[in-house]
Amino acid sequence: MAPLSGVKVALVYPPYGPVRNEPGIKTVKENYGIFPSLSLLYVAGILESAGCQVVFIDAHAQGLSLEQTVARLRAFGPSFIGYTLTTYLFFQSMAWIKAIKEELDIPVIVGGVHLSIYPRETLAYPQIDLAVTGEAERSLPELMAALVGGGDLSAVRGIAYKQADDTVVVTPAAMDLDVDKAPFPARHLIDNSIYYSFISQYRNFTCFITSRGCPYKCIFCEQGSKPFRARSPGNVVDELELCVKEHGIRELDFFDSSFTIRKQRVIEICAEINRRKLDIVWAARTRVDCITDEVLKAMRAAGCNRIYYGIESGNREILQTLKKSTSLEMYRDVVSRTKKNGINTFGYFMVGNPYETEATIRQTIRLALELDLDYAQFSKVTAMPATEMYTLLLKETGRDYWREHIETGKDEEIPRPLCDMSDAEIQRWTRLAYLRFYYRPKYIARALSRLKSREELIRSLHTAWQMLVTDPGSQHDDAGMEVLA
Ligand code: B12
Ligand code: SF4
Structure with a gap:
């Protein structure tokens, strides 16, 4: 027993x-x-x-x-x-x-x-x-x-x-785990039919992870401090097979920090998905410097329909400050290759970076439009604990905001290190970036043609309407509306 x-x-x-x-x-x-x-x-x-x-x-x-x-x-x-x-x-x-x-x-x-x-x-x-x-x-x-x-x-x-x-x-930290030995997530305990993402198309839907940690050191992310360990292709596809056969899952979102760090592993995962004839569509997150045509082809053939790329900024100096070790040229090249291989592209961008100005935000918005991504997410920079960016903030302000927050419940606005723009400006520009990206006739026409279900259409219209009318999180409800004028 x-x-x-x-x-x-x-x-x-x-x-x-x-x-x-x-x-x-x-x-x-x-x-x-x-x-x-x-x-x-x-x-x-x-x-x-x-x-x-x-x-x-x-x-x-x-x-x-x-x-x-x-x-x-x-x-x-x-x-x-x-x-x-x-x-x-x-x-x-x-x-x-x-x-x-x-x-x-x-x-x-x-x-x-x-x-x-x-x-x-x-x-x-x-x-x-x-x-x-x-x-x-x-x-x-x-x-x-x-x-x-x-x-x-x-x-x-x-x-x-x-x-x-x-x-x-x-007590002292535990020894690092052999990731192939971890028991699979207990998806039989939940009703897998109630989950969805705002752009998922099928149910049942779930999220999935095939590696832990990350070998890169972007200053805004705490994952880089964790050793990178990837599961073997067989172990990953065993879990995928269970998802399909036991839980009726048809769509998955891989939440690995960067799914394609080991390209050969991904090619083998994709081949195994095909060999076992798993009928799934899926999305994954990765970096532009971890992608080749061979990987893209393998991913597409195994059901990948969307890749999320961390692009962050359209300004070269800011990318360097973020220690992103990518370039605007790489973004252009890889996003275009991804689309050519029939995979939708999603770009993550950040507003309120170190040394950010209105001019650099405009560069970011221009890049998002130029890349002609299928989706874009613009996030306001938040210095998270256990990141290099947070250390910069500690040095700049002498305050440990998150620790104070946890200890005392004090709920203050956390400043952005090396950024002179106010929170209201960042909010306004973030919203403007969304409006500029999503409210283009060309974009709207393409988005409508891509919709696969009535549910997806209702979800998209609802979000679009809310975004247009007001963003209740903002103290500036008309922020960004000038872009439509
Ligand atoms: C998938 C994911 C999501 C998914 C699913 C939620 C989830 N946590 O599974 C979604 C999109 C919903 C999500 C939402 C959010 N997320 Co999230 N998410 C992740 C992500 C990418 C993977 C999580 C994961 O499954 N990892 C694999 C497992 C095996 O590792 P793990 O989560 O660390 O869990 C292990 C241990 O921590 C521990 N453990 C965890 N929980 C518990 C509970 C008990 C009782 C015990 C004993 C042990 C234990 O055991 C687990 C197995 O080893 C991580 C980043 C990452 N790569 O880890 C961020 C991450 C956890 N998310 C984060 C954040 C901030 C959020 C949100 C607050 C975002 C938001 N603004 O809304 C919400 C919070 C939702 C919530 N209520 O928890 C941060 C947390 C940072 C922090 N300092 O706390 C992370 C680290 C991302 C980041 N770098 O910023 N997230
Ligand atoms: S942003 Fe991505 S690549 Fe950079 S450290 Fe975090 S997980 Fe790794």
């Missing part, structure tokens, strides 16, 4: 919405889609493999109220409740954790990237009992075994816990 056999664990994913230092503009954010929590599905898979009985309550996707969630928890009767935490949504999640703890005094275990950054600050909250501070594959079964069997918590690597006097202990 498995050592944790019968131990009941409930995983709860509370509802969430925009926060103050939100990179997305509100209209876009609200229409982004409903995704399953891949992090919690991984945790569920790990717990089940260790013998636990798990329920996953996705209050966000199912629109459950607090009362309904508590009722489900009572009916299940867990010994532990788990939540995933992000630094951004810390207080939205905490509001639910506190309210649930008032109803059910059951030990709370948390995890997520946030815990690798702020474990002590998080465990200072009385409602949080325990945390996994890194990947859960090794640490969580050991933690559970120690909790259930009365073992020594200090011997478990990669966790944080409280001593009798409430002092927080953070």
Whole structure:
């Protein structure tokens, strides 16, 4: 019998919405889609493999109220409740954790990237009992075994816990995981038909990850600090096959930091998808310097219909400052090759970069139009904790905004390092970039011809209308309208 056999664990994913230092503009954010929590599905898979009985309550996707969630928890009767935490949504999640703890005094275990950054600050909250501070594959079964069997918590690597006097202990990080050994996300615990992205076309839809970490060092991203480890093609396609055959999944979004870092691996994944005749369409994120025609052809032949490229800026100096190690020429070349291979292109851009001016934002908007991308997302720069950009902010201001936010709940506007433009200007220009990109007759005609379903049409019209009429996240509701004049 498995050592944790019968131990009941409930995983709860509370509802969430925009926060103050939100990179997305509100209209876009609200229409982004409903995704399953891949992090919690991984945790569920790990717990089940260790013998636990798990329920996953996705209050966000199912629109459950607090009362309904508590009722489900009572009916299940867990010994532990788990939540995933992000630094951004810390207080939205905490509001639910506190309210649930008032109803059910059951030990709370948390995890997520946030815990690798702020474990002590998080465990200072009385409602949080325990945390996994890194990947859960090794640490969580050991933690559970120690909790259930009365073992020594200090011997478990990669966790944080409280001593009798409430002092927080953070144990040394766990050893890096062999990613092929990780149990698959427990998608059988959710209703896979309720998820979608704002541009997905088929149901069932899910998100997927085939690697962890990233070997690059862009200054705005914390993933570059994590060792890059990629799963083998066979392991990836085994999970894909399960998605198709067991969960009726027809569309997937690969959330790898950069899916094509190892090109031969991707070519083999694609060949295996075809060999097993998996009827799926999918999208992936990558960098322009990790793409060749051979990879594009293989991806297209295996069902890839969209690639998300991190383009960030149309200004060369800004790209250098961001340590992006890409060039405008590469963008032009790779976006055009991608389209020629029959794959739609999606560009991520950032507004409010170091040394940003109105002139550099115009260059970014011009580049987005010139590349003639199928989709573009313009995000307001937000210096995230554990990034080089955040270190720049710390030096510039002498303030540790995120730590203060977590410790005290202070909810201030976080400045952008080396950027003289005000938040209102950045908001206005971000919205303007959207309007400029999406409200072109040529773009509208193409978008309409691409629509595959009535549902997609309604979603697009709704977003377009909201964007045009007002962006309630902005204090400047008419921001950017001059572009239509
Ligand atoms: C897929 C994804 C999404 C998807 C699905 C959500 C999800 N987390 O699965 C969507 C699009 C919905 C999403 C939304 C958001 N995301 Co997101 N997302 C990711 C992404 C790309 C992959 C997550 C993943 O599955 N990784 C693979 C798994 C195996 O790793 P993991 O998530 O770290 O989980 C492991 C451990 O952390 C731990 N663990 C995680 N949770 C828990 C819980 C318990 C109880 C335990 C014991 C352990 C544990 O065990 C897991 C297995 O080893 C990551 C970046 C990345 N590459 O990791 C960002 C990331 C997690 N997201 C991030 C953010 C900011 C958000 C949003 C706040 C964005 C927004 N403004 O709305 C929301 C928050 C949603 C929410 N309520 O959690 C940040 C978090 C940064 C931070 N400091 O907290 C990341 C790191 C991206 C980044 N670099 O900025 N996201
Ligand atoms: S932005 Fe992409 S390429 Fe750059 S460090 Fe992050 S994950 Fe890696």
